[in-house]
Amino acid sequence: DVHCSCGIFEFCGIPCRHIFCILKAENQIQIPKSLILKRWTKDAKEFDPSSMGSFPTQQNISRFGFLVGQCSRMCHYDVS
Numbered sequence: 001d002v003h004c005s006c007g008i009f010e011f012c013g014i015p016c017r018h019i020f021c022i023l024k025a026e027n028q029i030q031i032p033k034s035l036i037l038k039r040w041t042k043d044a045k046e047f048d049p050s051s052m053g054s055f056p057t058q059q060n061i062s063r064f065g066f067l068v069g070q071c072s073r074m075c076h077y078d079v080s
Contacts, residue, residue: 001032001034002015002019002022002023002032002034002035004016004018004019004022006018009035012066012067012070013037013039013040014067014070014071014074015031015035015074017073019035020074
């Protein structure tokens with residue numbers, strides 16, 4: 001189990017850079033299943049835009065931008 005005091009994982013559901021630094025320091029080559037929430041898997045329910053109210057909202061656009069940035073950083077994670 002990996003936890004970080006910044007709380008990004010608990011708030012957004014995406015592991016923070018601190019967690020990735022710990023995983024890298026521990027020579028982990030895979031992300032632990034405990035850090036992958038069901039909503040990010042193929043088993044998640046399909047997205048229903050009507051459940052978000054008026055779509056797109058500024059909040060949704062901001063959230064999407066944040067997620068894109070986090071995913072981009074995660075893609076550049078070097079395991080070597």
